[in-house]
Amino acid sequence: MLDWWAFGLPKYQPEPANWPELKLAELLPERGALGDYLEDLPPGERLATLLDTLDPADVDDFSLVEVVAAFKRMEAWSAAKAARAAATLAERSSVNPTWPTIVAGRATGECVVGPELAMRLRVSKQAAVKLVACGHAFGTAFEPTGQALEEGLIDFPRAQAIVTTLHDLPAEVAVTAQLEVLDKAPGRTLRQVQQDLARAVIAVDPDSADARHLAARKKRCVNRPQPMEDGMARMSAVLPAADAIALDTALEAAARSAKNSGDRRTLDQLRADSLALMGHTALSLGHIGPYPAPSCTCDCRERCDCRSSSAGGTAPVDGTAPAAEAPPPASGAAPGDSTAPAAGAPPPAGTALTSGSASPVQSAPRLADGPPHPGHRLPGGGLPMVRLGMLGGGRSDIRITVPISVLLPGPRDPGVTAVDRVPEPVAELEGYGPVPPVVARALSAGGVWRRLVTDATGTQVLDVGRTRYQPPTAIADHVRERDGTCIVPSCSVPARNCDLDHIHEWQDGGVTSADNLGPACTGDHAIKSIGAFTVAYASDRTYAWTTPTGHGYLRRPDGTIITLPRRTAEGLRTKGKEAVRSGRPVDASLVDAVLAEVSAGTDVGGRWAPRGEATGQPWPGLEHAPAWSGGDEPPF
Template sequence: MDLALCAQRLPASLAALAAGRLTLAKLRVLIDHLGPLDEAPAAEVESAVLPRAESQTPGGLGVSLARAVLAVDPAAAERRGEAAVRERTVTLSPERDGMAGIYALLPAEEALRVYQALTNTANALVRDHVTPDAPAAADDAGHDDGGEVDGRTLDQRRADVLVDLVLDAPMAQHRARTRCSGHDTPAPGRPRWGSAPTTVHVTVAWTTLAGLDRQPAHLAGYGAITAETARDLAADATWRRILTDPKSGTVLDVGTTTYAPPAAMARHVRTRDGTCRFPGCRQPARRCDLDHVDPFPTGPTAVGNLAAQCRTHHRIKTFGGWTVSPRPDGTLTWTSPTRHSHDTAPPELPTPSFAIDRAWPRAA
């Protein structure tokens, strides 16, 4: 979509750009998401997301747009999703200095599981001090010496695990031969390649699960997904109830008098936040610390005073001169040492459709 077409299809966005309320980077995000839509749904999505766009980062605006695009025409979104799945592929890209890149285009939930499996196995190597590119050592009694301490970064381990898993090299390297049977058996303490459990977290309204509406669900680590995809994932899943405000979708508060949040509260906060709450950071909340916005014990251990922060941005808040102010709706205002302020809001979670009040059968 060029600027002339943008002026015709997205006049409010172009006006916001001219007035300085919208950056060129955000306009590009709007064009990328709304370009494939017909004129009427594009205008509807534009009017829905534009009021918040000024305070959002380009990444945050993209998250809002993805959800709004799915919500405005669920049937069309599912058709686009079916077409997109047919485009799945793996490609090879030569890089400099003897390197090459492998790119896989997959359905989001499958890509997340693959990435999590690589991460889980890479982390298991460190826990068990395994060096996957060297054979497991054993003494004459058959005892494993535990392997070498791994000095690689997580990214390096993930890359090596991917190669080993695809080429099946470690199945020979990481098996200890038992003297009594002569058969290969897994060495004690070695990770079973590809067997680390993987999970994906989906937040979906119960009315959507019941087939009463088709509003988008939220896939943690990715963003909005169609109702059909959410129902497929929920068919073989463990469910946990999350209570949200019926109007705003804000996760309702629970509290405790201890410093460390209980497991249920921690899940609650990570589900609400989705990612690190620092402006522009997309680190998944499941890998983040839970920070007391108002430090404990002055600030309570409660959903409204906890925020997911990756370790880097947690340290920036604690030691780097940044301050954070919460609002009742879950928005955090981050103020830098130079006194510039940036707002971040948790993603809008799915809430039950209220058309159900008219459609749900009532007892006589």
């Protein structure tokens, strides 16, 4: 074996421990030198150590831009590592519980890694699942994309766009399109990469474009409102291009019509107000779409005298005209003629005018079970009327909880500052969250008041034991108003869009009562029924969850998530499994005790260790048990 000196090479000298300080001392005096050094430094331990050492206040402008870019490369590097770790977790048996084979008709291999990561990362289940999907993809056909992300050449949004766009395509199409886009992706924005992907897919496989569109059309959706600051919210939609253009054209036409009439709002404001009007109109009338009205008697498609009486085309489903200022009489009708129908009013019950005929014929209103599919309309080119259904067992309406101090505000002392003022109750809009007082009072002024079912009068039945599985209306309303959203950590689906789940399962002896019920969205309800997670509640409706990997979380009534120490989570999980076997629910006082300890000795990060460990009673059953054993009852 030859030594280093045989080749005339200098002797290797390890870097000193303070190499970052020495390197910065060398580079900082010269303007731009640090930036030149950082520009070519790949992400990893060395770059992280150097960035952690420097003080941005000491860096020149040119180099500071490169410092930001270096941090973003580290962010991409970390994202790639996180995605790969998430994909590895998804393969573990703990997050892939199976139904006992003795249960007929039950599926096996139901992965719960999405909820597991969502609770820990405080993200939505969809975001957690996408992270896992990207990690899987980076280890298979999308390894070049994963490598580019790990090297900091692209960020995670661009890498995710490549994976989500191509992963459902045939392998040869996905690989070819990926390589076509990836070469220039480091110099392209997210929007440009998305356009490049669409272009590459069509160029690589033009014959399958129609089939891909039909498959993509199945993923159309409207995302729920995302809260923003100052009482505002953001909504987005994924629609077929033709439907998106139709909606955009309608909003633009309505905005420009108002603008041409002298409205002083901006076009953006008018477009937003027009879209909001569509929702408020549907809630007010109880349906979406036009009210069936007499068609044109002369079979023309232009506005004419014979259609002016039905130009409004909308009316409440009960047949009563909305309370509004009466429009001018139809053309050809004498003023004060009581026989001429007003614009917007429904036709006489059971009558309609058919095209090409001036005589009325009997015709039932044309109702549809749901909106038409993309590209489809009712026979004859008509548009359907779709009734609004119920949400959470009640009518579809806007619900807001307004404290009396907000509804009837008292005089304020202008000399009291925000620091001295005692925090006041805040109004809450269901499905959104806290709103400013002006919004709360405006909604309350024109809203429908509903009494919260809280048993304050002592007349409401909030426990029917095991006499029935489905809760009565009083219990259902009370539970939904009490919890507000899905009770699973990181989930914010409004309660009225959720199922009502028995905390201690019905088949394990649970009762139908307000205490033993909690809202759970459809996906979380199914996952809880598998039995891989345990849940118990405190007297203040803090929910204690444990997961298959041994993690534990407290979900506070306001939705805040507290991570529990591992030992505490193991103890709660043991108690939860014992409750299933014994048929007796976990006592709320147990969760109260855990909550009290956490409140006294930890922050939201959950770094608390149990106090008094030497003298206190240890948690029972600290062994790592499976979700269930062969002798357990099926957890469903």
